[in-house]
Amino acid sequence: MSGKRRSSNKHEDVELRRGPWTLEEDTLLVHYIAFHGEGRWNLLARCSGLKRTGKSCRLRWLNYLKPDIKRGNLSPEEQLLILELQSKWGNRWSRIAQYLPGRTDNEIKNYWRTQVQKQARQLKIDANSTVFRDAVRCYWTPRLLEQTISPQPAQTPHADTAATAIDHPPRDLVQELFRPSTHCRFESRSSYELSGAEVRNPSTSTAQVSDLPESSWKPVDDLSGIEFSPFHGGSSDDNAHSLGACRLPPLTASADSYAASGCTTTYNNCMNSVGDSSWSMDELYGMLNTWMG
DNA sequence: AATATGTTCAACCGCCATGAC
DNA sequence: CGTCATGGCGGTTGAACATAT
Numbered sequence: 632m633s634g635k636r637r638s639s640n641k642h643e644d645v646e647l648r649r650g651p652w653t654l655e656e657d658t659l660l661v662h663y664i665a666f667h668g669e670g671r672w673n674l675l676a677r678c679s680g681l682k683r684t685g686k687s688c689r690l691r692w693l694n695y696l697k698p699d700i701k702r703g704n705l706s707p708e709e710q711l712l713i714l715e716l717q718s719k720w721g722n723r724w725s726r727i728a729q730y731l732p733g734r735t736d737n738e739i740k741n742y743w744r745t746q747v748q749k750q751a752r753q754l755k756i757d758a759n760s761t762v763f764r765d766a767v768r769c770y771w772t773p774r775l776l777e778q779t780i781s782p783q784p785a786q787t788p789h790a791d792t793a794a795t796a797i798d799h800p801p802r803d804l805v806q807e808l809f810r811p812s813t814h815c816r817f818e819s820r821s822s823y824e825l826s827g828a829e830v831r832n833p834s835t836s837t838a839q840v841s842d843l844p845e846s847s848w849k850p851v852d853d854l855s856g857i858e859f860s861p862f863h864g865g866s867s868d869d870n871a872h873s874l875g876a877c878r879l880p881p882l883t884a885s886a887d888s889y890a891a892s893g894c895t896t897t898y899n900n901c902m903n904s905v906g907d908s909s910w911s912m913d914e915l916y917g918m919l920n921t922w923m924g
Numbered sequence: 925a926a927t928a929t930g931t932t933c934a935a936c937c938g939c940c941a942t943g944a945c
Numbered sequence: 946c947g948t949c950a951t952g953g954c955g956g957t958t959g960a961a962c963a964t965a966t
Contacts, residue, residue, distance in 0.1 A: 651934075651960085673951065689952070690935065725954060740955075741933055749931090 648682045652691055656681055660688055661696055694735045701733030705742055707775040713739055714747070714772060718764050 648656075663679040669692065672685030681688060694700075705713070709731055716727045722743075724736035731739065747767070751758035754766065 649936075671951090684936095685951075686937095686953095687935075694934070722955065736954075737934075744956095745932060 646682060647684060649687075652695075656683070657691070657696060660692060664692060694737045699733050700735065705734070705738075709734065710742075711772065711775045713742060714767055714775070717743060717747075718767065721759075 652660075659679055659681055660675075663675060663681075667675070672689040674685075675681075676683055676685040676688050679688070683691075712730055713727060716730060720726055722740075724740045724743075728734055728736040728739050748758045750766075750771075751763050754763065756763040756766065
Protein backbone atom coordinates (compact mmCIF):
# COMPACT_ATOMS: atom_id res chain seq x y z
CA MET A 632 0.00 0.00 0.00
CA SER A 633 2.99 2.27 0.03
CA GLY A 634 2.17 3.73 -3.33
CA LYS A 635 3.47 7.02 -4.54
CA ARG A 636 1.96 9.73 -6.61
CA ARG A 637 2.89 13.03 -8.06
CA SER A 638 2.37 16.15 -6.05
CA SER A 639 -0.43 18.28 -7.35
CA ASN A 640 1.66 21.33 -6.63
CA LYS A 641 3.04 22.50 -9.94
CA HIS A 642 5.94 24.21 -8.21
CA GLU A 643 7.17 20.99 -6.74
CA ASP A 644 7.63 17.76 -8.56
CA VAL A 645 7.93 15.50 -5.58
CA GLU A 646 6.98 11.87 -5.38
CA LEU A 647 4.55 11.79 -2.49
CA ARG A 648 4.44 8.76 -0.28
CA ARG A 649 1.18 7.20 0.79
CA GLY A 650 0.17 4.35 3.02
CA PRO A 651 1.54 3.31 6.39
CA TRP A 652 4.13 5.49 8.01
CA THR A 653 7.59 4.13 8.63
CA LEU A 654 9.51 4.53 11.86
CA GLU A 655 11.86 6.93 10.11
CA GLU A 656 8.98 9.12 8.98
CA ASP A 657 7.48 9.12 12.45
CA THR A 658 10.80 10.12 13.96
CA LEU A 659 11.22 12.88 11.46
CA LEU A 660 7.75 14.24 12.14
CA VAL A 661 8.09 14.06 15.93
CA HIS A 662 11.44 15.82 15.87
CA TYR A 663 10.21 18.50 13.54
CA ILE A 664 7.18 19.25 15.70
CA ALA A 665 9.27 19.15 18.86
CA PHE A 666 11.40 21.89 17.36
CA HIS A 667 8.88 23.96 15.42
CA GLY A 668 5.57 23.15 17.05
CA GLU A 669 2.28 22.05 15.51
CA GLY A 670 0.40 23.73 12.71
CA ARG A 671 1.42 25.01 9.29
CA TRP A 672 1.11 21.47 8.06
CA ASN A 673 1.92 22.12 4.43
CA LEU A 674 4.98 24.08 5.43
CA LEU A 675 5.92 21.27 7.76
CA ALA A 676 5.50 18.75 4.96
CA ARG A 677 7.76 20.78 2.69
CA CYS A 678 10.43 21.66 5.20
CA SER A 679 10.67 18.49 7.25
CA GLY A 680 11.88 16.38 4.40
CA LEU A 681 8.83 14.16 4.63
CA LYS A 682 7.47 13.19 1.27
CA ARG A 683 3.94 13.44 2.56
CA THR A 684 1.12 15.89 2.21
CA GLY A 685 0.46 18.33 5.01
CA LYS A 686 -2.83 16.62 5.61
CA SER A 687 -1.15 13.28 6.00
CA CYS A 688 1.34 14.73 8.49
CA ARG A 689 -1.43 16.34 10.48
CA LEU A 690 -3.43 13.14 10.59
CA ARG A 691 -0.46 11.05 11.63
CA TRP A 692 0.40 13.45 14.42
CA LEU A 693 -3.10 13.96 15.76
CA ASN A 694 -4.22 10.35 15.55
CA TYR A 695 -1.09 8.52 16.45
CA LEU A 696 2.04 10.38 17.43
CA LYS A 697 0.77 13.09 19.74
CA PRO A 698 2.11 12.33 23.24
CA ASP A 699 -1.19 12.51 25.11
CA ILE A 700 -2.94 9.97 22.90
CA LYS A 701 -4.47 7.20 24.98
CA ARG A 702 -3.91 3.64 23.89
CA GLY A 703 -5.99 0.60 24.60
CA ASN A 704 -9.64 -0.21 24.92
CA LEU A 705 -12.25 2.35 25.71
CA SER A 706 -13.37 2.21 29.31
CA PRO A 707 -17.08 1.75 30.14
CA GLU A 708 -17.14 5.40 31.13
CA GLU A 709 -15.77 6.42 27.78
CA GLN A 710 -18.23 4.18 25.99
CA LEU A 711 -21.06 5.72 27.97
CA LEU A 712 -19.93 9.16 27.01
CA ILE A 713 -19.76 8.24 23.36
CA LEU A 714 -23.22 6.72 23.38
CA GLU A 715 -24.67 9.64 25.24
CA LEU A 716 -23.00 12.34 23.19
CA GLN A 717 -23.65 10.60 19.88
CA SER A 718 -27.34 10.44 20.69
CA LYS A 719 -27.21 14.11 21.51
CA TRP A 720 -25.08 15.43 18.70
CA GLY A 721 -25.05 12.75 16.04
CA ASN A 722 -21.82 11.95 14.22
CA ARG A 723 -19.97 15.03 15.41
CA TRP A 724 -16.90 12.97 16.20
CA SER A 725 -14.47 15.78 16.74
CA ARG A 726 -16.87 17.48 19.10
CA ILE A 727 -17.44 14.25 20.97
CA ALA A 728 -13.70 13.65 21.13
CA GLN A 729 -13.30 16.93 23.00
CA TYR A 730 -14.97 15.26 25.97
CA LEU A 731 -12.74 12.21 25.88
CA PRO A 732 -9.23 13.39 26.63
CA GLY A 733 -6.62 11.41 24.78
CA ARG A 734 -9.09 9.83 22.38
CA THR A 735 -9.21 10.87 18.79
CA ASP A 736 -12.23 11.50 16.63
CA ASN A 737 -11.00 8.73 14.39
CA GLU A 738 -10.90 6.25 17.23
CA ILE A 739 -14.37 7.20 18.39
CA LYS A 740 -15.68 6.99 14.88
CA ASN A 741 -14.16 3.55 14.49
CA TYR A 742 -15.66 2.45 17.78
CA TRP A 743 -19.07 3.60 16.66
CA ARG A 744 -18.84 1.87 13.33
CA THR A 745 -17.36 -1.40 14.51
CA GLN A 746 -19.15 -1.81 17.83
CA VAL A 747 -22.34 0.18 17.84
CA GLN A 748 -23.39 -0.08 14.23
CA LYS A 749 -22.64 -3.76 14.33
CA GLN A 750 -25.35 -4.18 16.94
CA ALA A 751 -27.74 -2.15 14.84
CA ARG A 752 -27.10 -4.37 11.87
CA GLN A 753 -27.68 -7.48 13.92
CA LEU A 754 -30.95 -6.08 15.18
CA LYS A 755 -31.81 -4.98 11.67
CA ILE A 756 -32.38 -1.49 12.96
CA ASP A 757 -31.06 1.70 11.50
CA ALA A 758 -28.34 2.92 13.85
CA ASN A 759 -29.68 6.45 13.63
CA SER A 760 -33.27 5.49 14.32
CA THR A 761 -35.15 6.30 17.48
CA VAL A 762 -35.71 2.60 18.04
CA PHE A 763 -32.04 1.88 18.12
CA ARG A 764 -31.24 4.85 20.30
CA ASP A 765 -33.82 3.65 22.77
CA ALA A 766 -32.30 0.20 22.68
CA VAL A 767 -28.92 1.71 23.41
CA ARG A 768 -30.28 3.80 26.24
CA CYS A 769 -32.25 1.01 27.81
CA TYR A 770 -30.04 -1.93 27.25
CA TRP A 771 -26.50 -0.92 26.63
CA THR A 772 -26.28 2.07 28.91
CA PRO A 773 -27.41 0.25 32.06
CA ARG A 774 -24.87 -2.48 31.34
CA LEU A 775 -22.10 0.03 31.05
CA LEU A 776 -23.30 1.76 34.17
CA GLU A 777 -23.10 -1.48 36.05
CA GLN A 778 -19.52 -1.83 34.97
CA THR A 779 -18.78 1.76 35.81
CA ILE A 780 -20.05 1.41 39.34
CA SER A 781 -18.88 -2.16 39.81
CA PRO A 782 -16.13 -2.69 37.28
CA GLN A 783 -16.01 -6.21 35.88
CA PRO A 784 -12.48 -7.52 36.12
CA ALA A 785 -12.57 -9.96 33.24
CA GLN A 786 -14.10 -7.90 30.52
CA THR A 787 -13.07 -8.81 27.05
CA PRO A 788 -11.57 -6.15 24.84
CA HIS A 789 -13.69 -3.33 23.53
CA ALA A 790 -17.43 -3.39 23.90
CA ASP A 791 -18.08 -7.07 24.07
CA THR A 792 -20.33 -6.21 26.96
CA ALA A 793 -22.66 -4.97 24.33
CA ALA A 794 -22.14 -7.88 22.06
CA THR A 795 -23.25 -10.43 24.59
CA ALA A 796 -26.95 -10.84 24.17
CA ILE A 797 -28.20 -7.95 22.16
CA ASP A 798 -28.58 -10.12 19.10
CA HIS A 799 -32.21 -10.83 19.86
CA PRO A 800 -35.54 -9.72 18.58
CA PRO A 801 -36.82 -6.60 20.31
CA ARG A 802 -39.06 -8.57 22.65
CA ASP A 803 -36.11 -10.47 24.01
CA LEU A 804 -34.21 -7.28 24.22
CA VAL A 805 -36.76 -5.81 26.55
CA GLN A 806 -36.99 -8.93 28.65
CA GLU A 807 -33.26 -8.93 28.92
CA LEU A 808 -33.32 -5.32 29.92
CA PHE A 809 -35.65 -5.96 32.79
CA ARG A 810 -34.29 -9.23 34.01
CA PRO A 811 -33.56 -9.11 37.72
CA SER A 812 -29.84 -9.25 37.32
CA THR A 813 -30.01 -5.87 35.70
CA HIS A 814 -30.33 -4.47 39.21
CA CYS A 815 -32.30 -1.62 37.92
CA ARG A 816 -35.06 0.27 39.60
CA PHE A 817 -36.74 3.61 39.40
CA GLU A 818 -36.81 4.76 42.93
CA SER A 819 -38.04 8.30 42.69
CA ARG A 820 -38.09 11.25 40.39
CA SER A 821 -34.78 12.34 41.72
CA SER A 822 -32.99 9.05 41.78
CA TYR A 823 -32.54 5.98 39.71
CA GLU A 824 -30.27 3.41 41.05
CA LEU A 825 -28.68 0.29 39.82
CA SER A 826 -28.26 -1.54 43.06
CA GLY A 827 -31.82 -2.73 43.45
CA ALA A 828 -33.62 -5.52 41.71
CA GLU A 829 -37.01 -3.98 41.28
CA VAL A 830 -38.78 -1.54 39.08
CA ARG A 831 -41.70 0.46 40.27
CA ASN A 832 -45.05 -0.20 38.67
CA PRO A 833 -45.23 2.44 35.97
CA SER A 834 -49.02 2.58 36.12
CA THR A 835 -48.66 4.89 39.08
CA SER A 836 -45.97 6.99 37.57
CA THR A 837 -47.96 10.15 37.82
CA ALA A 838 -48.02 9.89 41.58
CA GLN A 839 -45.41 11.34 43.80
CA VAL A 840 -43.09 8.43 43.56
CA SER A 841 -41.04 9.32 46.53
CA ASP A 842 -44.18 9.05 48.65
CA LEU A 843 -44.86 5.49 47.60
CA PRO A 844 -44.00 2.73 50.02
CA GLU A 845 -41.42 0.17 49.07
CA SER A 846 -44.22 -2.41 48.93
CA SER A 847 -45.61 -0.75 45.83
CA TRP A 848 -42.56 -1.71 43.84
CA LYS A 849 -42.87 -4.62 41.48
CA PRO A 850 -40.26 -7.26 40.90
CA VAL A 851 -38.77 -6.80 37.50
CA ASP A 852 -39.49 -10.31 36.36
CA ASP A 853 -43.18 -9.42 36.52
CA LEU A 854 -42.54 -7.39 33.43
CA SER A 855 -41.57 -10.37 31.35
CA GLY A 856 -43.65 -10.86 28.29
CA ILE A 857 -44.32 -7.24 27.60
CA GLU A 858 -44.25 -6.16 24.00
CA PHE A 859 -41.54 -3.92 22.75
CA SER A 860 -42.89 -0.57 21.85
CA PRO A 861 -40.25 2.05 21.40
CA PHE A 862 -40.53 5.27 23.22
CA HIS A 863 -40.96 8.33 21.07
CA GLY A 864 -42.18 10.89 23.50
CA GLY A 865 -40.64 12.81 26.31
CA SER A 866 -38.43 15.79 26.29
CA SER A 867 -34.73 15.97 26.63
CA ASP A 868 -34.59 19.39 28.13
CA ASP A 869 -34.20 20.04 31.79
CA ASN A 870 -37.42 20.87 33.48
CA ALA A 871 -38.77 20.70 36.98
CA HIS A 872 -38.85 16.94 36.90
CA SER A 873 -35.73 16.09 35.02
CA LEU A 874 -33.32 16.67 37.79
CA GLY A 875 -29.62 16.89 37.39
CA ALA A 876 -29.30 13.68 39.32
CA CYS A 877 -31.04 11.88 36.50
CA ARG A 878 -28.20 12.43 34.17
CA LEU A 879 -25.99 9.49 33.60
CA PRO A 880 -24.22 8.31 35.56
CA PRO A 881 -24.59 10.35 38.72
CA LEU A 882 -27.89 8.64 39.45
CA THR A 883 -28.04 8.13 43.16
CA ALA A 884 -24.34 7.89 43.57
CA SER A 885 -22.73 10.87 45.15
CA ALA A 886 -19.49 12.09 43.73
CA ASP A 887 -17.72 10.62 46.71
CA SER A 888 -19.28 7.20 46.47
CA TYR A 889 -18.76 7.25 42.77
CA ALA A 890 -15.09 7.95 43.22
CA ALA A 891 -14.93 5.43 46.04
CA SER A 892 -16.11 2.74 43.65
CA GLY A 893 -12.79 3.03 41.95
CA CYS A 894 -13.99 5.01 38.97
CA THR A 895 -12.74 8.35 37.94
CA THR A 896 -15.17 11.20 37.81
CA THR A 897 -14.38 12.00 34.23
CA TYR A 898 -17.82 11.11 33.01
CA ASN A 899 -19.63 13.15 35.63
CA ASN A 900 -17.47 16.11 34.99
CA CYS A 901 -17.92 15.84 31.29
CA MET A 902 -21.67 15.47 31.51
CA ASN A 903 -21.93 18.38 33.86
CA SER A 904 -19.97 20.50 31.49
CA VAL A 905 -22.04 19.35 28.56
CA GLY A 906 -25.05 20.78 30.29
CA ASP A 907 -28.23 19.61 28.70
CA SER A 908 -29.30 16.23 29.93
CA SER A 909 -30.67 13.82 27.41
CA TRP A 910 -31.81 11.16 29.84
CA SER A 911 -34.39 12.79 32.00
CA MET A 912 -36.48 10.90 34.48
CA ASP A 913 -39.54 11.91 32.53
CA GLU A 914 -38.16 10.10 29.56
CA LEU A 915 -37.55 6.99 31.57
CA TYR A 916 -41.06 7.02 32.92
CA GLY A 917 -42.49 7.78 29.53
CA MET A 918 -40.61 4.88 28.10
CA LEU A 919 -41.91 2.48 30.68
CA ASN A 920 -45.44 3.77 30.33
CA THR A 921 -45.33 3.25 26.62
CA TRP A 922 -44.00 -0.23 26.95
CA MET A 923 -46.48 -1.20 29.60
CA GLY A 924 -49.36 0.22 27.63
C1' DA B 925 -3.32 -26.93 7.04
C1' DA B 926 -5.85 -24.25 3.86
C1' DT B 927 -9.37 -21.32 2.84
C1' DA B 928 -13.23 -18.26 3.76
C1' DT B 929 -15.21 -14.85 6.42
C1' DG B 930 -15.29 -11.26 9.80
C1' DT B 931 -13.10 -7.42 12.41
C1' DT B 932 -10.12 -3.67 13.39
C1' DC B 933 -8.16 0.66 12.66
C1' DA B 934 -4.72 3.58 10.25
C1' DA B 935 -4.91 6.21 6.40
C1' DC B 936 -7.02 8.36 2.59
C1' DC B 937 -10.63 11.08 0.15
C1' DG B 938 -13.80 14.70 -0.85
C1' DC B 939 -16.20 18.42 0.92
C1' DC B 940 -16.48 22.58 3.31
C1' DA B 941 -15.20 26.78 6.13
C1' DT B 942 -12.00 30.22 6.78
C1' DG B 943 -8.70 33.68 5.92
C1' DA B 944 -5.31 36.05 3.08
C1' DC B 945 -4.76 38.45 -1.00
C1' DC C 946 -16.39 40.42 -4.84
C1' DG C 947 -13.44 36.00 -6.66
C1' DT C 948 -9.54 32.92 -6.15
C1' DC C 949 -6.47 30.18 -3.80
C1' DA C 950 -4.18 27.79 0.07
C1' DT C 951 -4.89 25.66 4.16
C1' DG C 952 -6.83 22.98 7.77
C1' DG C 953 -10.70 20.46 9.84
C1' DC C 954 -14.27 17.11 9.51
C1' DG C 955 -16.98 12.97 8.47
C1' DG C 956 -17.22 9.07 5.38
C1' DT C 957 -14.86 5.33 3.30
C1' DT C 958 -11.26 2.06 2.14
C1' DG C 959 -8.26 -1.75 2.46
C1' DA C 960 -4.27 -4.21 4.63
C1' DA C 961 -3.43 -6.84 8.54
C1' DC C 962 -5.03 -9.75 11.70
C1' DA C 963 -8.41 -12.99 14.02
C1' DT C 964 -11.71 -16.48 13.88
C1' DA C 965 -14.56 -19.97 11.75
C1' DT C 966 -15.17 -23.72 8.61
